[in-house]
Amino acid sequence: MNFIFFHITAASYLIATVIYIVYLFSHNDKVVKTANKILILSFLFHSITIISRGIEAGHFPFTNLHESLSIFSWMIVGVYLLVNARYHIAALGSFVSPLALLFLITASLLPKEIVPLVPQLESYWLYIHVPLAILGNAFFALSFLFGIMYLIQEHYLKSKKVGGLYFLLPSLDVLDELGYKFLTYGFPLLTIAMITGAIWSEYVWGSYWSWQPRQIWSLITWFLYAALLHGRLTVGWRGRKAAIYAIIGFMVLLGSFLIINLLSLGEHGFLR
Amino acid sequence: MNIIIVGLSHKTAPVEIREKLSFPADTIAESLKKLCGNYGINEGVIVSTCNRVEVFAVTPDIEKGLWQVKRFLSEYHNIPLFNDALDEHLYTFASEDAVKHLFRVAAGLDSMVLGEPQILGQMKDAYGYAIQHGAAGIIINKLFHKAFSVAKRIRTETKIGSSAVSISYAAVELAKKIFGAIENKTAMLVGAGEMAELAARHLLNNGVKEIMIANRSYERAVEMARAFNGAPIMFREFAHYLKKVDVVIVSTAAPKFIIHPEQIEETIKERKNKPMFFIDISVPRNIDPLINKIDNVYLYDIDDLQGVVAANIKERQSEVQDAENIIKEEIEKFYRWIKSLDVVPTIISLRKKFDEIKNEELNEALASLKDLSDEQKKTIEKMADAIAKKILHDPVTHLKKESNKVEGDFYIEAARKLFDLDKEEGQEIKEIKKG
Numbered sequence: 001m002n003f004i005f006f007h008i009t010a011a012s013y014l015i016a017t018v019i020y021i022v023y024l025f026s027h028n029d030k031v032v033k034t035a036n037k038i039l040i041l042s043f044l045f046h047s048i049t050i051i052s053r054g055i056e057a058g059h060f061p062f063t064n065l066h067e068s069l070s071i072f073s074w075m076i077v078g079v080y081l082l083v084n085a086r087y088h089i090a091a092l093g094s095f096v097s098p099l100a101l102l103f104l105i106t107a108s109l110l111p112k113e114i115v116p117l118v119p120q121l122e123s124y125w126l127y128i129h130v131p132l133a134i135l136g137n138a139f140f141a142l143s144f145l146f147g148i149m150y151l152i153q154e155h156y157l158k159s160k161k162v163g164g165l166y167f168l169l170p171s172l173d174v175l176d177e178l179g180y181k182f183l184t185y186g187f188p189l190l191t192i193a194m195i196t197g198a199i200w201s202e203y204v205w206g207s208y209w210s211w212q213p214r215q216i217w218s219l220i221t222w223f224l225y226a227a228l229l230h231g232r233l234t235v236g237w238r239g240r241k242a243a244i245y246a247i248i249g250f251m252v253l254l255g256s257f258l259i260i261n262l263l264s265l266g267e268h269g270f271l272r
Numbered sequence: 273m274n275i276i277i278v279g280l281s282h283k284t285a286p287v288e289i290r291e292k293l294s295f296p297a298d299t300i301a302e303s304l305k306k307l308c309g310n311y312g313i314n315e316g317v318i319v320s321t322c323n324r325v326e327v328f329a330v331t332p333d334i335e336k337g338l339w340q341v342k343r344f345l346s347e348y349h350n351i352p353l354f355n356d357a358l359d360e361h362l363y364t365f366a367s368e369d370a371v372k373h374l375f376r377v378a379a380g381l382d383s384m385v386l387g388e389p390q391i392l393g394q395m396k397d398a399y400g401y402a403i404q405h406g407a408a409g410i411i412i413n414k415l416f417h418k419a420f421s422v423a424k425r426i427r428t429e430t431k432i433g434s435s436a437v438s439i440s441y442a443a444v445e446l447a448k449k450i451f452g453a454i455e456n457k458t459a460m461l462v463g464a465g466e467m468a469e470l471a472a473r474h475l476l477n478n479g480v481k482e483i484m485i486a487n488r489s490y491e492r493a494v495e496m497a498r499a500f501n502g503a504p505i506m507f508r509e510f511a512h513y514l515k516k517v518d519v520v521i522v523s524t525a526a527p528k529f530i531i532h533p534e535q536i537e538e539t540i541k542e543r544k545n546k547p548m549f550f551i552d553i554s555v556p557r558n559i560d561p562l563i564n565k566i567d568n569v570y571l572y573d574i575d576d577l578q579g580v581v582a583a584n585i586k587e588r589q590s591e592v593q594d595a596e597n598i599i600k601e602e603i604e605k606f607y608r609w610i611k612s613l614d615v616v617p618t619i620i621s622l623r624k625k626f627d628e629i630k631n632e633e634l635n636e637a638l639a640s641l642k643d644l645s646d647e648q649k650k651t652i653e654k655m656a657d658a659i660a661k662k663i664l665h666d667p668v669t670h671l672k673k674e675s676n677k678v679e680g681d682f683y684i685e686a687a688r689k690l691f692d693l694d695k696e697e698g699q700e701i702k703e704i705k706k707g
Contacts, residue, residue, distance in 0.1 A: 160579060173547075174452045
């Protein structure tokens with residue numbers, strides 16, 4: 001049952017993505033409105049997928065990479081829908097939708113068996129830690145997308161060849177501001193996720209910090225984002241430099257997220 | 273009734289012909305009076321701008337009407353229609369094509385600068401004159417109101433008028449793409465010149481908070497500062513103030529660069545990387561193009577701005593199809609309304625309405641009079657029939673008669689309103705009427 005929902009969701013994201021890409025070429029507002037509607041529909045399908053998976057498994061579905069990726073992309077789309085209601089940045093959907101689709105395709109290639117939760121790992125800290133961590137990641141994903149959009153718009157303005165996306169993308173200032181804003185949302189969540197993760201680790205392993213790859217990598221990510229925030233606040237980093245930094249930060253975050261989960265190392269590997 | 277247009281524009285006639293045919297505003301009363309009085313035109317509007325002269329008219333006969341309007345143009349301006357080749361420059365439209373042309377003109381689709389908004393204002397003026405001098409009737413009223421709402425719809429639903437097509441305005445647009453809101457930004461104008469001043473003016477109109485003005489002649493700077501409500505600064509000191517401004521417009525007669533990369537690198541550092549936008553309108557250029565390579569610095573010279581304008585025009589072009597689709601949709605709506613003005617459907621719906629009232633009342637009465645014989649019932653039915661028919665007889669006869677006359681549409685419109693006939697045709701016609 002859950003599989004059918006998963007495939008409907010993926011197909012729906014595919015359709016939305018295609019329409020969003022058509023929008024980039026047609027510049028027609030009706031097109032992007034249609035795409036947004038389909039994305040909302042996809043989001044609903046996606047919610048059903050996750051809920052049905054949870055019911056099937058009998059616990060919150062994040063025990064393997066397939067599930068985590070699915071929730072990750074669900075949160076990105078959810079955050080996008082909120083942003084879209086607030087800021088009306090038409091072209092943003094054309095960046096969010098492909099990313100969500102990519103995550104789902106990756107998830108569909110991974111082992112999908114439902115993994116029972118090891119009883120001794122169950123603790124409500126886990127239920128706080130994982131959703132917060134993924135939500136933080138979703139904010140960083142948005143910051144990453146704004147960084148990409150910034151670089152594209154900046155390229156148009158620097159090269160003086162306006163056209164295409166130049167007309168659809170908002171001003172550099174708006175892109176820079178939003179990129180920063182999502183950074184400031186993501187960073188506290190990442191911090192809290194690390195703390196709750198440590199508490200959970202103490203609860204399960206009897207130690208807050210055990211130099212496991214996941215812990216090391218989240219510390220690296222934390223330092224990267226902390227440096228970026230520091231640079232923005234004190235040295236006046238902005239624009240291109242900040243955008244590139246946000247992109248690198250998310251690449252590191254995504255890379256460690258994928259690789260560590262895939263190699264099933266560390267305490268999360270224990271879940272599989 | 274038919275809608276026709278005779279006109280010429282920048283596309284069909286050179287300026288020598290256009291100026292000969294123009295109708296100045298101060299004599300428009302006389303022109304409209306002649307058009308509607310001596311040439312058998314029921315309703316008329318004359319639009320006269322530097323790029324076009326168009327006569328919109330309502331006439332009972334298309335061929336005859338077109339010929340009469342042409343005669344009017346030729347006789348009024350004393351230009352022979354054929355020998356001087358006036359006819360060669362004139363285009364004509366009738367019925368749906370005329371409506372389409374009107375909508376396209378109002379939306380700026382037929383303008384030299386695609387999507388420009390001035391024509392709409394000029395058409396509103398022309399329509400105002402027609403109302404004022406009694407040349408506009410029910411069809412012209414409807415038609416022009418519709419044209420204005422179509423133009424507005426196209427302006428809001430497409431991006432036909434959204435990107436700048438002049439150099440000075442393109443500069444403002446770029447500033448907005450860099451800074452987002454420019455309300456709390458400051459600008460500096462170095463030197464003078466028509467285009468630079470126009471750009472500065474546009475920036476101020478779009479909300480730029482403050483403008484500094486530097487000029488080789490300090491008196492001139494003071495003078496300009498007064499005009500722009502800005503602050504004059506000494507020319508040799510302008511570099512010191514750079515770190516305080518976001519937009520710099522340079523237009524001096526200096527034969528060499530007066531702004532250098534090293535200097536701007538320093539400035540940007542002092543500004544904590546807050547972006548700067550330089551506009552170099554001078555020829556030869558006054559700003560070293562290398563500063564564009566510095567992070568958060570954007571430099572546009574006159575050629576770059578021209579490139580932006582060209583791209584914007586191309587972008588507007590891509591909106592034309594959407595605009596045309598809206599026009600097509602609106603023409604259909606308009607014609608549904610026009611059709612409702614035909615006498616035959618009006619009479620049919622009038623009869624239908626009376627029939628319905630009669631049947632409804634009859635059924636109610638017969639239901640309560642159960643003891644009547646069939647014959648008595650028939651008599652009552654006959655009576656009801658006769659009442660309905662006799663009441664309708666005179667209005668229908670007059671409607672038929674008046675509908676062939678000039679003000680016939682007025683009668684039909686009145687009949688439809690009095691008897692609320694449009695309700696049956698659905699809500700849509702009512703909506704159209706509301707405009």
